[in-house]
Amino acid sequence: MKYISTRGKVSPIGFIDMFLMGLGDDGGLIVPETIPTVSAAQLDVWAKLSYEDLMLEIFSLFTNNEIPESDLKTLIKDSYAGFTSPDVLPLTTLNDSLHVLELFHGPTFAFKDVALQFMGNLYAYVAKKQNQVINILGATSGDTGASAISSVRGKEGIQICILHPNGKVSRVQELQMTTVQDDNVLNLSVNGNFDDCQHIIKELFADIPFKTKYHLRAINSINFVRILAQSVYYFYAYLQLPAKARANGVSFSIPTGNFGNIFSGYLAKRMGVPIKQLILATNENNILERFINEGVYKPEGFRSTHSPSMDIQIASNFERYLYYFSGEDANAVAARMEQFKAEGQLTFTEEELARIQQDLTAYSVGNAECLETIQIYQESYGYLLDPHSACGIAAYEGAGRKENGTFISLATAHPAKFDEAIRLIGIEQKFPERIQELFDKPQRQVVVDNAKAEIVAQLEGFYRLEQ
Template structure:
């Protein structure tokens, strides 16, 4: 298995080199040269596997033996040892058609832990094996930063800098990042929004002399290993359902802002998971809904919502989907992305929109609908949703009337991470101890302007 860039100007590379490259050196995103196929017999043979063993099977299709089996198994086991559920990702049934896959049982109570705990351990492994410096640089809309920091804080040979939009993440998200006191962690609070943070990250990774000098590595979903790790839970959710229920295929409702979570589902479907419908759930920053429903990919005015991790206009993983939509034609991808850079939007023909809608459907959830969904499910089932998971449920309720078969909705965060929204409903919740103790810890962060030069200066001082 080799890996290439969506823009076609990166020579095929192996698994570990792909992992270290992160963003393609031609500005594109890394994808596998071919997507491995898992037939129905092989898939069914995995039905009794634990999440950890299933992850080993899926990753083994991509790693080329570059990581010995014993080492890969140990990395996986170590990555999920700190999850609070023995199932790692428990599947909860709420009614005859709706099942909720809880992805928030990791150290920072968010779905990002599923991939990032593994990636942190893999970075430490590669640093030791290759005697390399690992300087991780990432941007976060809230959850990625906390999870990434948790995965590498205090680890020898690794430093991490995370950019987050100042004042535009939840209080718990901020505390999970900024109360970490390890000297290998730097938090930069940027006076801007997430798209500003992400844009600077992409500029810095595209500056190849800067990237090389400071050994920059990516932990955002621009790194394909993150996508691959997330794809495993689509296999797992499908196989956790009773055989008679999943016999005709399964639908997924997926809260997403950066297109990574839903692209992971798209990858799982391309590999062979019998997924009937992938429903993209978003909030009032609904560029992705308009892309799928109207064929217009265009950032508009930024809105703060109750689901800040999805307050994203320009989705990093959009280019990966575009690559497959355009028949893996890297020249066509490059042309479209250059057009987007020049004009600030892309428009798709009616015929193209029809093809997009064969792959994906979408539903944008208003702030009021998000809160009403939280209230409704608390009253009906005694099940408390965080605002992002509530967007997924609202999208299921919209799409579920149009599609037969079971739905799995992804619960992407623990509600305690977004108590500001929960309190608006007069609902009191008890915080997990690991969250409650954050409020008594001192914070450490640097507030910076939204400027590449200023952030580069901070990095030059930190990555020495």
């Protein structure tokens, strides 16, 4: 298995080199040269596996034996040892057709832990094996930063800097990042929104001399290992269902902002999971819904919502989907991305729109509908949703019920992370101890303007170079 760029200007590389490169040196996103397929018979065999053993099987299709099996098994085991559920990701049944896959049982109570706990351990493994410094740089709309910091804090040979939009993440998300006192962690609170943070990150990764000098590594979903790790839970959720429930395929409703979570489902489907429908659930920052429903990919005015982790206009992983939609034609992708950069939008033909809608369904959830969904499911099932997970359920209600069969909606965060929104409808909750104790801890962060030069100055003062 070799890895290439969606824009075609990166020579095929191996698994570890792909992991370390993160964003392609040509500005594109890294993808596998070919996507391995898994037969129905193999899926039946995998149905008996634990989450950890299933991940080992799937990753082994992509790693080229660059990581010895015993080492990979240890990395995976260590990554999920801190999850509070013995199933790692429990599947909760709400009614005959709807199930919720709970992705929030990791150390920071968000789905990002599923991939980032593994990636943090993998970075530490590579740093030790190659005797090199790993300087991680990322942007977050809230959950990625907390999870990434949790995965590498205090680890030898690794430093991490995370940019987050000042005042535009939940209080708990902010505390999970900024109460970490380890010297290998730097939090930059940027006076802007997530797209501003992400734009600067992409510019820095595209600056090859700067990237090389400071050994920059990515932990955002621009890193394909993050996508691959997330694809495992689509296999797992499908295989956890009784054989009768999955006999005619399964549909998923997926809260997503950066297109990474749903692209992981798209990858799983291409690998062989019999997924009937992938519903993209978004909020009022609905560029992705308009792309799928109208064939226009164009950012509009930023809106603050009750689901801030999805308050994103420019979705990084959109380019990966565009690559496969374009028949893996890197030149066509590069041309379209240049067009988007020049014109600020992409328009797709009616024929193209029809093909997009064969792959994806989309539903946008407003603030009022989000809160109403939380209230209804609390009253009807005694099940408390966070606002992002509620968007997934609302999308199932609005776009999925017309389809017969089994639905799995992804619960992407614990409701305690977004108590500000839940209190608006009069619901009080008891915080898990690990969240409650955050409120008594001192914070450490640096507030910076939305200016590349100012952020570069902070990085140059923080990252140590390889000795």
